[in-house]
Amino acid sequence: MLTYKELIELREKLASGEISLELAKAQYWKDFKEGQRSWHTKDWKERRCEFIKCKCEICSSNETLTLQHLSHPKKFSxxxxxxxxxxxxxxxxxxxxxxxxxxxxxxxxxxxxxxxxxxxxxxxxxxxxxxxxxxxxxxxxxxxxxxxxxxxxxxxxxxxxxxxxxxxxxxxxxxxxxxxxxxxxxxxxxxxxxxxxxxxxxxxxxxEKKAFLLYLNDNIKYLSFEDTITACKKCASTFDLYNMELCPKCKAYYKGVQYPTCVQCLPEDKRKTALEKTELGKQMHELHKGLGID
Ligand SMILES: [Zn+2]
Ligand SMILES: [Zn+2]
Ligand SMILES: [Zn+2]
Known part of the structure; x- marks a missing residue:
């Protein structure tokens, strides 16, 4: 699988006509294994470390942080x-x-x-x-x-x-x-x-060329970690992370699209309820895990 840098080079060469579509496709699919994910590659793992933040972007906790993608690349087809x-x-x-x-x-x-x-x-x-x-x-x-x-x-x-x-x-x-x-x-x-x-x-x-360029763009965006959010384990399991956006009030934390602001920007009483809910979500999750139904 091509690394992030190689992918960008490939896109430039194809877009400028320096290489043919056929060659670009051959290079891209060369060691592409069906079902292989970018997160299994060394390049991805190394780059991931640069992007993961030191606290959860939803609740600011620093417990078991994970980097979550907010969107996934579409298939070439x-x-x-x-x-x-x-x-x-x-x-x-x-x-x-x-x-x-x-x-x-x-x-x-x-x-x-x-x-x-x-x-x-x-x-x-x-x-x-x-x-x-x-x-x-x-x-x-x-x-x-x-x-x-x-x-x-x-x-x-x-x-x-x-x-x-x-x-x-x-x-x-x-x-x-x-x-x-x-x-x-x-x-x-x-x-x-x-x-x-x-x-x-x-x-x-x-x-085909246009579709392949869009496909490369999609994958480059994915590998750029542009569309990612650092979330703690609690938030990752409680919130639907695909429906998150930056809070318009603080522009620092994320919020669910259905909420007006992030947890941090809610008024005191509402914030307490939200955090309790997150806590409850975590407990339910652990309970389910314990019962083997997760
Ligand atoms: Zn969190
Ligand atoms: Zn008739
Ligand atoms: Zn906020």
Whole structure:
């Protein structure tokens, strides 16, 4: 795993174009073991010592201090999805139209069509199916009775879509993707995925590079300890540390986002209650540990 410094160098080289995306990825993933955490590396342990403070940033106690991260880096695949979405939006804004036959071919290749049953007389949707009566179907719209429903062909449905995107039958999620995910889509979402696919084909390299740079930024920020808080064991187990922010009053201690100030800045009586609660939290924690349910 690369050290903090090496990671920053890698980011600079990639951003400036000094090295290719392929090479940057190869260097990054080289001795990256799946599931390995930065806190197992020597570099991380050494740097951690420089950042841990001498007292808890929530209650100022100095008992068993730990350094807690307030945020965690996202996975590369998550960045990739986000960047692809942004590129797709730009692409769609400048290329809103899709040729009818291209949409049709894309559907034939990627989806199975399950047409909705319609009344043969008025084409209303979902005629009532009766269990005991003959003929089997009854249309509540035109009161027609019949034995068999009709359906719209794919071409008819696509034509309707090009005339009116808000038409009810067009909104039906009557297409199931044949890629194993079995996603149910309607025509407008299929068009989106087609356009997104085109964006990916067109800008694959740029999308990956942007996502990889964001991913490196995330990891550099994590390793910089910028977003960390020193907490005592009590506070670490009592407070939800992911929802902490700097107290606006003293700007020295941390507070839960749901509280107006930190424990230190509360009025005397409230501070006592808060500290008692922290103490109670600790006792509960120890009790659970003793009972083996922690
Ligand atoms: Zn504390
Ligand atoms: Zn009817
Ligand atoms: Zn404060």
């Amino acid at each position: 998550e960045h990739l999805t986000e960047v692809t979405k942004i590129y797709a939006k730009d692409y769609i804004d400048s290329n809103p139209e899709i040729d009818k036959s291209e949409l049709r071919n894309y559907i034939l290749k990627n989806y199975d069509y399950f047409p909705a049953p319609l009344c043969p007389n008025c084409q209303s949707r979902k005629p009532n199916k009766r269990i005991r009566k003959v003929p089997q179907y009854f249309c509540t719209e035109c009161r027609h009775e019949f034995d068999e429903t009709i359906t719209k062909s794919l071409d008819e449905l696509i034509s309707t879509f090009y005339k009116n995107e808000e038409a009810i039958e067009v909104l039906d999620k009557c297409f199931v993707s044949n890629d194993g995910w079995k996603n149910k889509h309607n025509l407008s979402s299929i068009r989106y995925w087609l356009q997104r696919q085109r964006t990916k084909n067109q800008d694959a390299e740029a999308i």
